[in-house]
Amino acid sequence: GNSVTQMEGPVTLSEEAFLTINCTYTATGYPSLFWYVQYPGEGLQLLLKATKADDKGSNKGFEATYRKETTSFHLEKGSVQVSDSAVYFCALLPYGNNRLAFGKGNQVVVIP
Amino acid sequence: DVKVTQSSRYLVKRTGEKVFLECVQDMDHENMFWYRQDPGLGLRLIYFSYDVKMKEKGDIPEGYSVSREKKERFSLILESASTNQTSMYLCASSSSGPSTDTQYFGPGTRLTVL
Numbered sequence: 483g484n485s486v487t488q489m490e491g492p493v494t495l496s497e498e499a500f501l502t503i504n505c506t507y508t509a510t511g512y513p514s515l516f517w518y519v520q521y522p523g524e525g526l527q528l529l530l531k532a533t534k535a536d537d538k539g540s541n542k543g544f545e546a547t548y549r550k551e552t553t554s555f556h557l558e559k560g561s562v563q564v565s566d567s568a569v570y571f572c573a574l575l576p577y578g579n580n581r582l583a584f585g586k587g588n589q590v591v592v593i594p
Numbered sequence: 595d596v597k598v599t600q601s602s603r604y605l606v607k608r609t610g611e612k613v614f615l616e617c618v619q620d621m622d623h624e625n626m627f628w629y630r631q632d633p634g635l636g637l638r639l640i641y642f643s644y645d646v647k648m649k650e651k652g653d654i655p656e657g658y659s660v661s662r663e664k665k666e667r668f669s670l671i672l673e674s675a676s677t678n679q680t681s682m683y684l685c686a687s688s689s690s691g692p693s694t695d696t697q698y699f700g701p702g703t704r705l706t707v708l
Contacts, residue, residue, distance in 0.1 A: 526699040
């Protein structure tokens with residue numbers, strides 16, 4: 483089946499630190515891959531996406547590259563800010579399908 | 595910009611009550627979705643609809659029903675609310691056109707069932 487695995491546990495880091503959140507997936511065919519962000523008390527917002535292998539999605543200083551060989555879509559940001567504190571969800575959409583499969587999310591806390 | 599709105603941000607209901615959660619999107623999207631979000635479980639799909647009056651069960655449809663009488667509106671119904679339905683409910687919509695992949699989410703309704 484289709485599934486997404488995110489690293490366990492919250493991530494706490496200092497302002498201006500480098501952020502990586504790991505995401506690996508299992509899917510048949512060629513899914514589209516997404517990162518969504520949820521700020522406190524709000525719904526999910528699309529952060530970035532990639533629709534084919536080797537594509538790089540980027541937005542607001544965040545980047546993720548669709549790696550088919552390692553079935554991964556890790557999220558990175560070079561210098562985080564306190565305003566980046568949120569929950570981050572990795573998700574995949576199987577080709578020809580409307581149903582997103584989500585990872586369980588990672589809480590990111592950035593300390594001043 | 596796509597806008598998905600939900601009728602309430604916070605809702606408190608009693609066990610056994612019938613509860614309606616409303617979702618409206620303004621982008622003429624064909625597909626609409628209802629999820630619930632619980633700590634440690636992430637997002638789980640309850641129901642989705644790909645056209646007016648059409649619906650399909652998601653992963654956890656038990657205890658819920660849906661209604662889609664107009665393209666822009668998708669309602670989630672709890673026929674008899676129970677405490678284990680206390681959760682955050684998120685609505686989303688997407689297009690069936692060329693850019694079919696991105697789902698756009700509403701702000702969520704935090705439902706408490708006492």
